[in-house]
Amino acid sequence: MNLLWAKLFTTLLLVALLVAVARSGRPRGLAIWAVLAGVLLARDLGYLAFGRELIVPLAELVVLALYLLWVRLFTGLQAADVVYLAVNFLALIAGAASFFLPWLPLTPAALSLLLLADVVYLAILLGLVSPYNTEGAEILMETRFVIIAGLFLVQVIGLLYGYAAPLIHNLLLPAAALIHFYVLLAYNRHLHAESRQAVQFYSTNLDSTFEFMENLGNAITAKIDLPRVLEIIIASAVHNIGADAGAILMVDEYEDVLRVRATRGIYPPLAPVPALARVNTAALKRYFQETPIPIGETILGEAVKSGQALLVRDAREDPRLGANREDDILFVSSLIAVPLVVSKRVLGVISTLKRAENRHFQDTDFQHLKTFAEYASITIDNLYTYLEVLEKRQMEREVDIAAEIQQKLLPGELPKLVGGSLAVHSRPARGVSGDYYDVLPLDQDKVALLVCDVAGKGIPAAMVMIMIRSITHLLVSPRLEAAATLTGINRGITGRIDVDHFATLGLVIYDQARRQAVYANAAHLPLLVWRASASKLLRVDAEGLPIGVEREGKYGQRRFDLERGDILILCTDGILEAMSPRNEQYGLKRLADVVQAACGLPANGLVQAIRADIERHAAGARQHDDQTLLVLRIE
Amino acid sequence: MSGNMEIKLRRADTIYVIDVIGEMDLYNAFKLKDVVRKMIEKKIRHYVINLDQVPYIDSSGIGALLQVFADIKKNGLSLRITGVKGSVRKVIELTKLAQYFPIVAELDLAIQQLKASD
Structure with missing residues (x-):
């Protein structure tokens, strides 16, 4: 009976410990330990009932199999384990069978040999465990010596002395249970430490994220400055995860490359570097900042291409960082790269490095940077959108200012003519016009009519308009032909304006005494001439490039006689291209019809008629171009 | 009319x-102007602007091309413009x-011409 007490006592203690562990939170693999305690209990009761020595090594077989399963909780089951488990299982069956079939040659010593082999296998497994290949390796590394040494000792003694001796039962087996106590206690302690760490991790993560958001908030309210925001992001990231260097690279707007947008510390290129750039850290920094990385190339390009975050704990184990192991100035010991992703679109990548030998990033650092990157991505994306809106708003404000300037450029009242009537209609699209028109009496007989359309809008376009107006006012004279006037305007403007604010300009000089007109055209619409005698609307055009394109541009002109009732119409595209709700253009044909119908009216009436007709056509549809119409009717 | 416009670069x-x-x-x-300005800074010598996928252009667009x-x-660099059709x-x-513009009917032809000029 006394053979039972010591063992049973330790087994019951183990059960008590298990219950305590289970109550403090159910760790992974608790069931394994429960089975283990059950096996020990069954062993002791079985021994009490049958008194067979074989029971002890059979129970040990199960215990070792359970240890294997526990280790494999961390590393995952492998093919060789199946052999191990199968052999143990067969031995167990054979052992149980030998109770009833005494002729089976299964001795406790034979089982001890198998148990020793088991321990050796377990030793190899545990020996291979390292933080690089196993999650939660610490507990295995801490306890592996005791597990292996303890279990080995038990099996060796069992082999040498058998399991039946009272000393074994009273001392060795209860002592062996201490191994299980020790491992279970250590495991429990680790689980507690882990959960404490997790709590701490979340609270520091939260703190640093808040700090980061606060910094970022300040940067944004001061002035929207994307480079500054990126600098704050990388500085906070490097600081918070204790990195030595960091960089943010953004995907180029047009090309499939990454460009360095912000760095902190000395972040070397992650690829071979020309000797010239390795002279000193300043040269290296410059080289890194100025060399775009094709997406898909180097570890950063790959992270962007795949959209996957990556942790290279030890740079020695990643061949992609080969170049960073050989050269001191390029040295990298550990790397994290996290793509900046917003709704599946990769904006860029944030990366941090450790550069001191044998200092490596941990999983917690990796998690930290991922949290950071997520917040940073959303912030950057919002900033992009905001900047776009801002730019557009800025443009619209400029356009409003320009509209005011431009209103002052247009003639307040048209001059009265002896030989004709004049009228104008000008209507800007969306509040601003790129159109400019003018009527300039040159002498008693001659009058100049012009319509001009400047490309673009806003202040620059208004400036060009002012320049064209000033030069035109200076230049026009009764002695200067229309074509020569355009040549002069073009010379004055070209080279002084950005060519993207080119202008088209149609110029008519009408001589009331001779009833003769000359049309010169800088790529504006043809002049429309209503011939009263033929009841036809004709188009009169002349050669020439837009104003502001070619300094030496040549301009042609067309001269023609007019009769009473003839009508000259100068207009901009906005008239002929006025859109109906069904997206039909107003067109020359319809204009001709309305002119025919209203050709008896003086200029003013005609303009009203055309205007009303365009309005009927548009039927409230939004117009996207300015409409200007200048009409001269010969009386 | 302010639809989204995108610019993509290809290299031959x-x-x-x-x-x-x-x-x-x-x-x-302005996007086109920005891109080309940056490319000129990078000493790129031959350009083809392909307007094949431009359904509409206004005078500001023409201004940008100019x-x-x-x-x-x-x-002293060279340019060809291709894909000019329809309302453009x-x-x-x-x-x-x-x-005035160096317009070439086909993209391949434009590339050939520029290659020949090298």
């Missing part, structure tokens, strides 16, 4: 093809720039 040896995708108007014409052409000429062709013709 020393020649860069600039694909303009979408409507070119007041609000986005500006880009002027910048390229000023630096109409606007270029109206502004009498069809002869």
Whole structure:
């Protein structure tokens, strides 16, 4: 009976410990330990009932199999384990069978040999465990010596002395249970430490994220400055995860490359570097900042291409960082790269490095940077959108200012003519016009009519308009032909304006005494001439490039006689291209019809008629171009 | 009219093809100017602007093309414009720039011409 007490006592203690562990939170693999305690209990009761020595090594077989399963909780089951488990299982069956079939040659010593082999296998497994290949390796590394040494000792003694001796039962087996106590206690302690760490991790993560958001908030309210925001992001990231260097690279707007947008510390290129750039850290920094990385190339390009975050704990184990192991100035010991992703679109990548030998990033650092990157991505994306809106708003404000300037450029009242009537209609699209028109009496007989359309809008376009107006006012004279006037305007403007604010300009000089007109055209619409005698609307055009394109541009002109009732119409595209709700253009044909119908009216009436007709056509549809119409009717 | 316009770059040896995708108007014409300015800074010598996927262009778009052409000429570099059709062709013709711009009917032909000029 006394053979039972010591063992049973330790087994019951183990059960008590298990219950305590289970109550403090159910760790992974608790069931394994429960089975283990059950096996020990069954062993002791079985021994009490049958008194067979074989029971002890059979129970040990199960215990070792359970240890294997526990280790494999961390590393995952492998093919060789199946052999191990199968052999143990067969031995167990054979052992149980030998109770009833005494002729089976299964001795406790034979089982001890198998148990020793088991321990050796377990030793190899545990020996291979390292933080690089196993999650939660610490507990295995801490306890592996005791597990292996303890279990080995038990099996060796069992082999040498058998399991039946009272000393074994009273001392060795209860002592062996201490191994299980020790491992279970250590495991429990680790689980507690882990959960404490997790709590701490979340609270520091939260703190640093808040700090980061606060910094970022300040940067944004001061002035929207994307480079500054990126600098704050990388500085906070490097600081918070204790990195030595960091960089943010953004995907180029047009090309499939990454460009360095912000760095902190000395972040070397992650690829071979020309000797010239390795002279000193300043040269290296410059080289890194100025060399775009094709997406898909180097570890950063790959992270962007795949959209996957990556942790290279030890740079020695990643061949992609080969170049960073050989050269001191390029040295990298550990790397994290996290793509900046917003709704599946990769904006860029944030990366941090450790550069001191044998200092490596941990999983917690990796998690930290991922949290950071997520917040940073959303912030950057919002900033992009905001900047776009801002730019557009800025443009619209400029356009409003320009509209005011431009209103002052247009003639307040048209001059009265002896030989004709004049009228104008000008209507800007969306509040601003790129159109400019003018009527300039040159002498008693001659009058100049012009319509001009400047490309673009806003202040620059208004400036060009002012320049064209000033030069035109200076230049026009009764002695200067229309074509020569355009040549002069073009010379004055070209080279002084950005060519993207080119202008088209149609110029008519009408001589009331001779009833003769000359049309010169800088790529504006043809002049429309209503011939009263033929009841036809004709188009009169002349050669020439837009104003502001070619300094030496040549301009042609067309001269023609007019009769009473003839009508000259100068207009901009906005008239002929006025859109109906069904997206039909107003067109020359319809204009001709309305002119025919209203050709008896003086200029003013005609303009009203055309205007009303365009309005009927548009039927409230939004117009996207300015409409200007200048009409001269010969009386 | 301010639809989204995108610019994509392709490369054939020393020649860069600039694909303009979408409507070119007041609000986005600057993008083309920016891209080409940056490319000139990087000493790229041959440019093809492909307007094949531009359904609409306004005078600001034409202005951008003029500006880009002027910048390229000023630096002694070469440009071809391809994919000019439909309403884009109409606007270029109206502004009498069809002869002024180095327009080539086919993209392949434009690339060949630029290669030959090397």
